[in-house]
Amino acid sequence: MINTRNFDYINVLDKAADGSYLRNEAISNNIANATTPNYKRQDVAFEEQLRASIAGATEGSLDKKIHNVDLSTIRPKVYTDVAQSSYRLDGNNVDPETENIYLAENQLYYQGVISSINHEFETMRTAMGK
Numbered sequence: 001m002i003n004t005r006n007f008d009y010i011n012v013l014d015k016a017a018d019g020s021y022l023r024n025e026a027i028s029n030n031i032a033n034a035t036t037p038n039y040k041r042q043d044v045a046f047e048e049q050l051r052a053s054i055a056g057a058t059e060g061s062l063d064k065k066i067h068n069v070d071l072s073t074i075r076p077k078v079y080t081d082v083a084q085s086s087y088r089l090d091g092n093n094v095d096p097e098t099e100n101i102y103l104a105e106n107q108l109y110y111q112g113v114i115s116s117i118n119h120e121f122e123t124m125r126t127a128m129g130k
Contacts, residue, residue, distance in 0.1 A: 006124065008066045012050070013117045019046030019076035020110040026078055027103045030094050038091040041099070046076035 023044040033039040053069045086093040 015074045017113045022076045030099045034094045034096045041081045041094045049074045
């Protein structure tokens with residue numbers, strides 16, 4: 001994490017990339033365990049924490065809200081999805097087709113975050129005249 005106001009957006013996007021990377025690992029693990037009896041799918045929660053941190057900032061503009069985000073409160077958390085009922089006799093609740101859709105969705109999200117980070121650096125590079 002870079003500690004200067006110039007990198008506020010990059011720091012928040014970095015947290016989003018970390019969460020997305022962890023979700024990719026969880027989804028890949030779900031797909032790998034699609035035939036393991038009694039395995040329960042896993043997912044990662046971080047978007048809600050990110051939204052709450054930004055919404056909880058007291059300043060008005062988005063720049064000020066991003067600056068006031070406490071990044072230490074945003075910790076991606078892996079959780080086991082026991083709420084999703086198992087339709088299989090072996091107790092496994094992973095649907096490989098659905099997991100592949102989640103994987104594709106997450107990969108697009110990750111690419112968008114990385115593209116945004118690159119754009120922020122390009123903006124800084126332009127501002128510096130390089």
